[in-house]
Amino acid sequence: MPHDVTMPQLGMAQDAGKIVAWLKKPGERVVAGEALFEVETDKATMEVEAQAAGFLTEVRAAEGEDVPVGRVIARISETPQEAASASAAPVVSATGPGSSGPIPEGRAVTMPQLGMAQDTGIVVAWHVAPGDKVAEGDVLFEVETDKATMEVPASAAGYVAALLAGEGEEVPVGETVAILSDRMPDAPMRRTRAEAGGTPLVVQPAAPAPAAPAPAAAPPATAPAIVRPAPTVLPASAPQGRILASPKARRLALERGIDMARLVASGVSQPVHARDVEAFIAPASAPASHRLAAGTLRDGFTPFATWAAETAGITDATALLAGFAAASLRAAMPATGPLCIAVTGRGADRVYPDPDDRLGRTDPAASPMLPALILRDLRGSRITAIEMGTDRAPVLMVGGRGDALTVTLVWADGQLLADAALALVDGFAGRLEEPLRHLLL
Amino acid sequence: MTSMKATPEPQADRSNAERYLRMYRQMVRIRTFEEQANQLYLTARMPGLTHMYSGEEAVAVGICEALTDTDRITSTHRGHGHCVAKGAEFRSMFCELLGKAEGYCRGKGGSMHIADQSHGNLGANAIVGGSMGIATGSALRAKLFGQDDVTVCFFGDGATAQGLLYEVMNMAALWKLPVIYACENNGYSEYTKTAEIAAGSLTARAEAFGIEAFRVDGQDVLAVNELAERLVARARRGEGPFFIELETYRYHGHHVGDINRDYYRSKEEETLWKTERDPIIRMRAWLVEQGIAAEAEIEAMNAQIRKDAEDAVAYAEAAPYPDPSEVDMHVFTDVLHATRIGA
């Protein structure tokens, strides 16, 4: 039975040995215990004895070659010419792996990007040789950048099918420097970039995407607008925008849908504890808002108000406007009972209960009543477009200067149905354009 | 100290023929086991590191042949020889060396921690001198319980530098415990000559406690066995403890990777021990000369042992590793998986 000759494990922390010299020639007879070859490790050079008697055959490692521990380097056979069996690994020529021919298939190992502003790296030393078996994490080679020298480990186990850069060569980041294959390569390759004529081999899918710089930590959108004076125990260095809360407080807030920022904005001091969350009654969250805009061909309201003041003694133009709005709303929502319109803008806010009594003989109410509509009178201002949040009631805005007026309605889900909103805006705009409609309808 | 001088080769007692052959056979089993273990390591098929007993076979065999399965031994990092001599079988040992589930310790101990409870081997110990307390405690238990078993504590010359030896010899002598301290003096404390680490005489250390001490040629299995038989019998009668210094030699380095050792001992010295004083060669020559066995029978015995060892290696190499779930088993006797407590 032939006996495999392997690179012996000679020291406690040794994983390869260099064959200094073969002391027997292929085909020569060997006796068990006879020195077979000389090995050099980092510690010393020593002779390795044959473990069996026979003939030295199938010498697979040349003098000067570094061989990993455990690798079969020859056989001791029963006859001097015992042929390599079909399953035996191919005999590697004494000149080592080939430097020409097709590049073996496998996973590309590329020059890694090791620094922020680095575009090449120098291969300082290879820690593996073509044909070597590597485990995940084994160091493949050493790279030098302007900053430092680093070891590059294998990202997966396999065999070294090709080394495509020489020691000392500078290689652009992303360029393939080695190929790892799943199976023992048939023709492991070793060449330098210079030998390859400098044609870079970039294996497309393997080219690592440049690491995107981590986005600067943006303050979260929920950053509190108001922070109460910090309690004295709060560290002065508490980072801006970071809400300090106990894990339990955060969990409770999450479970109850409470926005921690709103809680802090409401005046809760930090760190927020569970009891603060439990005591906080969140306002109903803002429902979705809707907006509807219309324009008039002309401003019919201003002359009408002047006429009403002169002929009918109705001097409160705001009440008149509120009456227009109330009538429009009642037309849009026929079943509506008494209506109250709140008017803001142009001075003090006022509330008009039932202002749609035709020419609006109404007075601003003294007692507050929940308005059905908020009317915002922006006529004469420079505001042309408005995008406001919803309020406790639909907000109807009148703006514009000169001839034409604009009407905008903003409302929340549940405040108006879409048809009513359309009717309200169209009706109100129509009344402003042609006030007689108000009197007639 | 009583020195067991190299006496003229004894005449064989015919009624003991089987015993002589068994001692020879056990020595060859140890040598063969170590050759296989060495190959496993050199070919990187065995994880970790290991320490070869080759050359010291007569010590383990001569002593363990004087013991029964109820007698205990404690062993050392260089423990394969003690384990084989105390009755262990190859398969479970090679499985242990390779970290396999069928190993004596289910792959959890490895080369340096093989224990074989069934034959009274309380285990190898990777702390030099670490088992001296255990051996003495085993002897204390025998005395307290009125049991007549004897415990042998194997340790090397290097371990005589550990203070624990003197603490436990003191108590063993005070309480007359049935323990035999077997100091295998192979001449080297790791990579250092014993003369450089041990002042004075080794046997005098024991004698200072009033312990009877002996020096014997550790390459002569018959001499070792004759002394061991006598001391074991006396220890059983409550006449212990005893101390034996066995002059022996390790053929390999401190551990298998310790190959380049010219700086602490010469090739010539090694060759001399291997050719002139080898315990197996000596015993074989004596067996033939005394007409106990013919060369052909011995050759056949050697071949059978080699085949047993090779079969055991092949078996161990093919044997399964422990299931990963075993990693946290055997931490406590009463908890199946230690890291799952309260997890």
Next chain:
Amino acid sequence: MREITLSQAVNEALAEEMRRDPSVFILGEDVAEAGTPFKVLSGLVQEFGKDRVIDTPISEPGFMGLAVGAAMTGARPVVDIMFGDFLFLIMDQLCNQAAKTHYMSGGKLNVPLVVRTNLGATRRSAAQHSQSLQALVAHIPGLKVALPSSAYEAKGLLKTAIRDNNPVVIFEDKLMYQDKAPVPEEEYLIPFGQANIKREGRDITLIATSSMVQVAMKAAEALASSGISAEVIDPRTIVPLDEATLLASVKKTSRAIVIDEGHQSYGVTAEIASRLNEKAFYYLDAPVLRMGAMDVPVPFSPVLEDLTVPTPDRVAEAARRLCAGEMIHAA
């Protein structure tokens, strides 16, 4: 119920177990006629003789080694290590041998032994007779560690330890040897890995071991008068640790302080606090605090020594700050 001292409780536990099981014996310095310097073992040698209450030379590594060997071959030794500080002397035998033998032998060998030793400062004994080294042994897989907090626990835990098939280290509080507690006449065992809720509470959990249990109880008393309801839990064994009881309490109270007389850094308090953080994080309303002995060798001068251990006042103060929602150690 009758009240006996912790010392008597230990003595009773040993006597009962030695009567029950002839393989149990005691090994240590001055354990026989002297009955140890603390007189804990007085009278045992008269009943069991010098073969089972064995005076050893002053050789801690040696007799610890003997105990390992005796245990591996069928005996149940109870080793007396006179001061917890001397644990350092037996580290190889305890941690490399006793703790690992069952595992290294693949479950074939057992080491059923007990190391009885003690802990506790403020006895004016200075740095080499005052340490509380439970974290040291709790760190080593294969060792069980019990920390009785009263005579009742001392007896029940020691009896369980002697019957356990694993090496167990049990630490008695040397300042508590003369403290009395109710101990039943009839036999009982306290199982390992079962914490004892000493006092129920709502606002904060005080997890305290051994000598620190009475400190925590006093702190809880003080806190009650200021309207804070503290729960006090004694884990009783730290290996195995009754994590479930600790977690349930902390999930309820949302706050915890862990108190142990070992040095604070890398200690028992750190381990327990860390587990609470890992497994009850989303229930915590305040950081889990550790309160251990100050990280200094124990000084001799009483004025200095008293500064090094947690006191009821300091525990109560820390609890108040946590309950008030103060940000402790925020910077």
